[in-house]
Amino acid sequence: MTASDSSWRDRYLDLIEQIVTNTLQGKVRSKNQVYRTLTENISPGTGEIFERCLDERMSQVREGLDKQTDEMKQAKATRQLRALQTIQDAWQQWQKEKQQTQSLSKATTQILSAPVEERFLALLQILDINQTQPLTQTQIQQLAKSLKQTAESNPDSEIASDLLQIADGLTRGLQSISALEGHLVSWMYEQGGSALGFEGIPGQRGPWSVWAGRINSLFPQQLFQLQALNQPATKLAQAFQNAELSVWIELAVILRWLQQGLVSWFDQQPYSAKWGRLLSSSTLMTFAVIWWELSNGLSPGSQLSRACFQIVLQILRNFAGRADFPLYGGIVASFSGEGLRNTLKYLDEPLREIERTQEKGRILTLLAYSQRTLGQYEQAKAFHQEALEIARSAGDSRCEIANLNHLARTSIAQKDYQAAINYSQRALIIARQTGDRLGEANALANLGYSEVLADRQREQMLPEVYEASIEYLKQSLSLSDRLGDAIDREVVRSQTQALAYNSLGIAYTLIEQPAIAVEYLEKGVEAAQRVGDLYLMGLNFTYLAEAYYRLNLLDRAIYNGCLGMSFLERISAQEWRQAAGLMTILQGRIGNETFQTLLQQHRSKIVPAIGVDGFDYLPQLLEQYRRS
Known part of the structure; x- marks a missing residue:
């Protein structure tokens, strides 16, 4: 310690002691009074010395208080500690205001010096x-x-x-x-x-x-x-x-x-x-x-x-940079409206300006998910591949696993089931190696779903063939129930459950077990509603319509099919045409008059979900499908 520092130390210890004494004598009545005393007596550039002196004095008083047994002396030490805490509060206030003043001064200078x-x-x-x-x-x-x-x-x-x-x-x-x-x-x-x-x-x-x-x-x-x-x-x-x-x-x-x-x-x-x-x-x-x-x-x-x-x-x-960044759940509930006005699609150019860092990889993941819901599969794959490379170079394993899972879903949408299986298996291996249970649950769902579809494509839909695939889906569902390390546990769990229920429901629909499919798809709707994922909600409603159609429960098929069609068209997802196609077939089978009668019977349940305008728009959607 220099002689100058020693001089300031002695001065500030005396200042602290004087404020404490004045406080005990009733001469100090507020923190503002202490604040004024500090601003008048602490010189610029010596704040650290004052802070060390204050910490030293507080430690001495606390140590003495812990050892003291005499009640009178304990009471005095307690009052001294309170006085010191008042000084500390005033000092922190002074520091904060000084920091703000410096910040504002810097901001003013920054604006003044800019071209x-x-x-x-x-x-x-x-x-x-x-x-x-x-x-x-x-x-x-x-x-x-x-x-x-x-x-x-x-x-x-x-x-x-x-x-x-x-x-x-x-x-x-x-x-x-x-x-x-x-x-x-x-x-x-x-x-x-x-x-x-x-x-x-x-x-x-x-x-x-x-x-x-x-x-x-x-x-x-x-x-x-x-x-x-x-x-x-x-x-x-x-x-x-x-x-x-x-x-x-x-x-x-x-x-x-x-x-x-x-x-x-x-x-x-x-x-x-x-x-x-x-x-x-x-x-x-x-x-x-x-x-x-x-x-x-x-x-x-x-x-x-x-x-x-x-x-x-x-x-x-x-x-x-948010801890709860949605690597899996899509942003499909937004007050930007009009099918998100292709919200994330707009952000391709701004992303080019961001360096290849972890944050860019994560945003690209979300951007690619949006492209998939819009049916832009090649663009989605390109974004996911770029995000995958960035995630690997940045050591962001969760983002890497998420993109492998998304690439699997995109491959499924393109009916390239072997590629989907490969991506799912890679995601599953890395997820288990790194302990990413969310990634593992999604990988299992993708793997089971893509294997069911691959079996169906090969026309091998025998129970012994698809049993293992269904088991993957059930493991995914079981694992999603045990997700306990997520930032928003209920949100993440619901997103994963929505995917697993959806995959199981679709799988049972495809293997001609519609009654079991209905059970899973109904739960899938509930899970998707909990997270506001209109895409998964729309898919679940669409496949519920198919399952009910196969069960010959036509009024339920109409109700679910119209909801699926509306939700998916609202977010510009191409799958709305699947629902519209089923409704058109059903309409042709039972006749338009009967179709409209059954639709009106469900009006009171449909309107709260899609609004009066949405309900009135349903016939136009069907007409649009027929014309295309």
């Missing part, structure tokens, strides 16, 4: 949600004040106008947030307790109209109105590309708050059929798509276009 065409981008780096401590609303307000003061102190400078624009945008964004507070999730409770409230789930209504009615700013208001109509934001971006910078900054502040608020709220909900972290994933992808649409609507290479694109990348990085 004219980079200032919005510099602000977005400061607002990035991926920071260790993202800026709070109070800090954003302080930043706006700091920028405004800087601009007003140099009114004739070239950057004064830009600083005022940024400050104005931040301030207006916070004002709009004030108008939206209290309405972040109010739309969910307006569903009468029976609907989740997300566009993209038929018959349910989202937040956009509610939010549009709460704010006065034209740009965000029109954006929300477009979202309520399931319309992309591309043309709106074109209309506002010459607007003042403050208009775009206000929108960035508003959407940032909505996104963070929804994700935080969903994360805190105990998982049920209505709430859960799966919806956090939907939220992040929805906002990423909104910013991508805005970027696409602006002049290529412009500051605004690059800024919107940067926000897309920030959201994707945040999403990929």
Whole structure:
């Protein structure tokens, strides 16, 4: 310790002792009084010395308190410790505020030093949600004040106008947030307790109209109105590309708050059929798509276009870094609407900008899953293969196993059952080697399912042939019941069960045991509903329709077939045509009048699932199938 350090140590020990003495004498009445004393007496650059002195003194008092047996001395030591804890609280407050001041100063400097065409981008780096401590609303307000003061102190400078624009945008964004507070999730409770409230789930209504009615700013208001109509934001971006910078900054502040608020709220909900972290994933992808649409609507290479694109990348990085990233469950319940407006498909170009890291591998996995539901099998395989390579190089075994499993499902969709078996076996081996029970459960489901289909293709559907394949599926189901190490245990378990039940149900349908198939498929519907996976829900309903058709329970076949057709068409999954084909055959068999009568008998059960508009659209879907 240098002589200078020793001098500061003596000084701070005396300061601490004096505050403690004053506290015991009743001269200190609040933490704020201690806080002022510290700010007046601690010199810059000596904080660590003060902190060591405080820790030393607290250790001495605690040690003495533990050894003390005299009640009077114990009471005094207890009061001393409380006084020291008050000093510690005040010191932590001082440190925190100093850190915030330095952070704001750094942010102001960062904006000031950025080239004219980079200032919005510099602000977005400061607002990035991926920071260790993202800026709070109070800090954003302080930043706006700091920028405004800087601009007003140099009114004739070239950057004064830009600083005022940024400050104005931040301030207006916070004002709009004030108008939206209290309405972040109010739309969910307006569903009468029976609907989740997300566009993209038929018959349910989202937040956009509610939010549009709460704010006065034209740009965000029109954006929300477009979202309520399931319309992309591309043309709106074109209309506002010459607007003042403050208009775009206000929108960035508003959407940032909505996104963070929804994700935080969903994360805190105990998982049920209505709430859960799966919806956090939907939220992040929805906002990423909104910013991508805005970027696409602006002049290529412009500051605004690059800024919107940067926000897309920030959201994707945040999403990929979540512990509950859905390596298996697809994002099929989103309030972006219109079959997700091909949500993940939009993000191919932004992904090219991300380096080949673990986060890119994970997002590519999800992107590929989406492509498969859209029937874009070759694109899905390309994404999965790239994700597989990245996962291997990054040492992300869970992501590697997931992509092998997804490649198996994609091969099944392409009727390449031997390739599916190979991918499933590789996934199973690695999963067992690494202890990835979720990956193992999915691999078993894929292996059993692909072997059943391969046996059927070879026309070898004898009990002794498919018995081993069915056993794989049952092992998958059994293993999914024992998943206990997942981040969201119930979500992951339900996703895996949904796949296993679906595979078992389809397998028993294919081997002409429809009664057993119904048992598994009904459970598959329940599991898929718990995680909001419309794709698996649609498949289960479709195969339930086939099973009931073979059992000659035609009214149930119509009910399930129409639900399967509606759910799958809503997310643009090609399998909707399978359901439509069965309904067309059934309609031809019993006649249109009888078909419509049976359909109307189930109207009261179908409408809550797909809405009145969805029910009325069913005849158009059948007509569309017949014309194609």
